[in-house]
Amino acid sequence: GDSVTQMEGPVTLSEEAFLTINCTYTATGYPSLFWYVQYPGEGLQLLLKATKADDKGSNKGFEATYRKETTSFHLEKGSVQVSDSAVYFCASTGANNLFFGTGTRLTVIP
Amino acid sequence: DAGVIQSPRHEVTEMGQEVTLRCKPISGHNSLFWYRQTMMRGLELLIYFNNNVPIDDSGMPEDRFSAKMPNASFSTLKIQPSEPRDSAVYFCASSLTGGGRTEAFFGQGTRLTVV
Numbered sequence: 001g002d003s004v005t006q007m008e009g010p011v012t013l014s015e016e017a018f019l020t021i022n023c024t025y026t027a028t029g030y031p032s033l034f035w036y037v038q039y040p041g042e043g044l045q046l047l048l049k050a051t052k053a054d055d056k057g058s059n060k061g062f063e064a065t066y067r068k069e070t071t072s073f074h075l076e077k078g079s080v081q082v083s084d085s086a087v088y089f090c091a092s093t094g095a096n097n098l099f100f101g102t103g104t105r106l107t108v109i110p
Numbered sequence: 111d112a113g114v115i116q117s118p119r120h121e122v123t124e125m126g127q128e129v130t131l132r133c134k135p136i137s138g139h140n141s142l143f144w145y146r147q148t149m150m151r152g153l154e155l156l157i158y159f160n161n162n163v164p165i166d167d168s169g170m171p172e173d174r175f176s177a178k179m180p181n182a183s184f185s186t187l188k189i190q191p192s193e194p195r196d197s198a199v200y201f202c203a204s205s206l207t208g209g210g211r212t213e214a215f216f217g218q219g220t221r222l223t224v225v
Contacts, residue, residue, distance in 0.1 A: 034213050043114075043201055043216035044153075089153065091214075097166065098143065098205070098214050102152045 002027045006090040006101030013080055013108050021075040021104045023064075023090035033057075033066055033073040034091040038103070044089060047075075080108045114217035116202050122223045128190040131220045134183055135204030143214060144177055144187050145201040153201075159185065160207065192224045 007022040025031060032051045036044040048057030053068035062077045073090060085108045090101040115134040123129050135142050144156040157167040159179045167177070174193070179185040189196055199221050203214040 032212070036216075043218045044203075045216070046213045049213055093212075097155070097158060098203075100153050100155075 002031070002092065002094045002097075002099050004090050004092045004099050004101040006088075007104055008102065009087075009104040009106065011104060011106045013106070015082055015108055015110050016079045017108075019075070019077040019080045019084075019106065021088055021090075021106070023073045023075065023101060025071050025073065025090075025092040025099075027071075027092055027094070030068075031092040031094065033064070033093075034098075035062070035064055035073070035075050036089040036091060036100075038087045038089065040086075047088070080106070082108045082110055084108050114202055114204050114215050116200075116217035116220050118220060119218060120221045120223075122225065123192055125193055125224055126191045127224075128188065129192045129196075129222060129224075131187040131200050131202075131222070133185045133187070133202030133217060135185070135202070136215055137183065139204035139206050139215075140182070141205045141207045141214075142179060142185050143203040143205075144185070145203065146198045147201060147219070148198045156187070189222075192222075194224045197222055197224050 003026045034049045035047040037047045038044045048059040050057040050066035056065045064073050064075045087103045087105045089103045092099045117132045143158040146154045156169045157177045162179045177187045199219045201219045203216045205214040206212050
């Protein structure tokens with residue numbers, strides 16, 4: 001069945017470090033892919049998305065490229081900030097559903 | 111649009127009591143999801159509706175949980191009777207699904223504590 005697998009955390013980085021959070025998906029057909037971010041005490045917010053192969057989603061310095069050949073959608077940021085500390089969720093669409101990964105907690109220390 | 115609106119934001123109740131969580135999706139959206147989030151189990155899909163019809167409720171933990179969507183602008187999640195292990199943050203989300211391409215928008219969640 002459809003599913004999403006993402007890198008388990010927690011991840012702790014120093015400010016200005018490079019971030020990668022891995023995400024792979026299993027799907028029948030061609031899903032849309034998303035990264036959501038959850039800040040403490042809040043709901044999930046859409047960070048970026050890609051709707052077809054080779055699309056690159058980007059927002060707030062974060063990027064992810066839809067790789068059909070490797071069924072991946074890894075999240076990257078070149079220089080993280082303390083304000084990026086949050087939980088990040090990878091997600092994939094099904095027929096009428098949305099599948100989430102387990103979430104990766106990122107902590108950025110000054 | 112005000113986004114997905116959930117109420118209450120916080121709920122503290124005693125074991126055995128009935129709890130009703132409410133959700134108003136974004137106007138025009140035709141899919142609605144209820145999720146539960148805990149430290150131990152992460153984000154779990156409980157049930158989702160498409161055009162007010164429950165499509166998949168396999169994530170509902172047990173018969174104590176029920177969800178309704180009487181119209182396109184309102185949904186409820188009810189727990190009766192509540193138990194301490196139901197303590198979690200419950201999120202409602204809505205989306206406009208047309209070929210499954212669009213993202214879901216989440217409410218702020220209801221933090222439920224059952225004592």
